[in-house]
Amino acid sequence: MALLLSPRWSWCAETGLRERPHILVEGDRIAAILAEPPSMDAERIALEDGLLLPGLINLHNHAFSAPLFRGLADDIAPGALPGHILFSLLMPLGDLVAEIMDPEEIGDAVEMALLECLMTGTTAMLDIWRPQQRAFIPRARALGLRTWSCPYLFTRPNLAMGADGRPEWRGEDASEASFDFVMRLFAEAHEGPDGLASVGFGPHGPDSNSPELLRRVDRAAREMGALVSIHCAQNPLEIAAVEAAHGRRSVAHLAECGLLRPGVILGHCMFATDEEIAQVRDAGAAIASCPLGFARSGRAVPLARFLASGVRLGIGTDGVTLDMVDELRAAAVLARTQSGDPSQGAAERLLAAATRDSADALGRPDLGRLTPGSRADLVMFDLSAPRYQPVWNPLRALLTNGAGRDAHTVVTAGRLRVAHRTLLRGDAAAITRRGAAAIARVWAEAERRGAIPAAIAARRAAA
DSSP states (O other), rough: OOEEEEEEEEEEEEEEESSSOEEEETEEEEEEEEEOSSSSSSSEEEEEEEEEEEOOOEEEOOHHHHHHHTTTTTSSTSSSSSSSSSIIIIIIHHHHHHHHOOOOHHHHHHHHHEEEEEHHEEEEEEEOOOOOTTTTHHHHHHHOOEEEEEEEESSSSSEEEOOOOEEEEEESHHHHHHHHHHHHHHHHHHOGSSSEEEEBEEEEETTTTTTHHHHHHHHHHHHOOOOOOEEEEEEEEHHHHHHHHHSOOOOHHHHHOOOTTTTTEEETTTOOOOHHHHHHHHHEEEEEOOOOOHHHHTTOOOOOHHHHHHHEEEEETTTTTHHHHHHHHHHHHHHHHHOOOOOTOHHHHHHHIIIHHHHHHHHOOOSSOOSTSBBBOOEEEEEGGGGSSSSSSSSHHHEEEEEEEEEEHHHHHEEEEETTTEEEOOOOHHHHHHHHHHHHHHHHHHHTTOOHHHHHHHHEEEE
16 A cells, blocks of 8 residues: 655755655655645555655674674763774773673674664664674564664684783784684575665774775675775774875775775775875765764864865664764764864755655665655654644754654555554564663673673672
């Protein structure tokens, strides 16, 4: 049956703001945008204070990390960790999960995170995960999320801290095993444009992968038409390690390895220079920025510089909040405070980054738009709450005062997934209970093994 959505407003970067449109969905595509509701057999959802947008696209995420680190990685005082948070907490605890949790428990934790994404208006995401988290694909598909899975690749997979507090990549060469895993996963799970699940490559970074592996990934991705997502210039330790090993900084090194081009998404670029950002722009690659993830550790991502450069920019949650509305608000605030210009980080510009521009970075011009023929991945927010009133401009109202939990209707591939704020396939309460129980067990075991730094464990005990 066709679906007819009738909001007060609709917006996309291609067509701008419209009042009282009627969006007709047939199959998995937008069939028409009408001035009057048609007299036809269709499931109808009308929302007087509704704002209909293309579904939000999360361009850089680690879904499993959200529940795993929630609370552990917040409010960390200087000196509480024996080194950088990535190397002294996030990566080691992630490594330990493979020992502690069975596949079902991992799936339960992932599903809880994915549920939060869907219920707050995300319809598509690129997620980077470890092979043990393969349950991500069936759990996301069951909820109706459109995903790009980019499993990690490593040459040296084991991260430890040296006596000087710097990261040391150790272990047997895992290049062949990690590459083969992605190739098998692509053959088994990649559904392409007509499905919900896509598979790409996720080499962790230019410091943890050999040039030979990066070049091999580039060749295979080009041949397969697959995406590549790689962390780049995310911290000074990475850049220093790449310079020491290869005599050039991270962006130049990726260019040398073929991974600075369309179809490559660079995670963070937090410490990229203006010249490097321009190089990314001119090469046609994209940057996925995650403002709240870095703000958690006292760092401000250079949103103003990204926006001023004209680089293709997407927004991700990095497995921190999972709420793209929160992330977009943080991006707007950073752009304004960094530039001193209150017009920077306008709602239209940032919503374009989270819809059309991210879709283009993914090589999917059929997504991120409200135009006839586009895939019907849609979200309708309810702006009827007191905090929105009066609504002068619905886009600014959403990003200034809104919350992802006001997602009233979520559609992916033309199918209703959330209606009237209710999950239509699955028991949201049961998903949450299972996920929380899985994480509680791994926390307890990690604390017993000393995998949670003492200062963090002590803080939890004192709470």
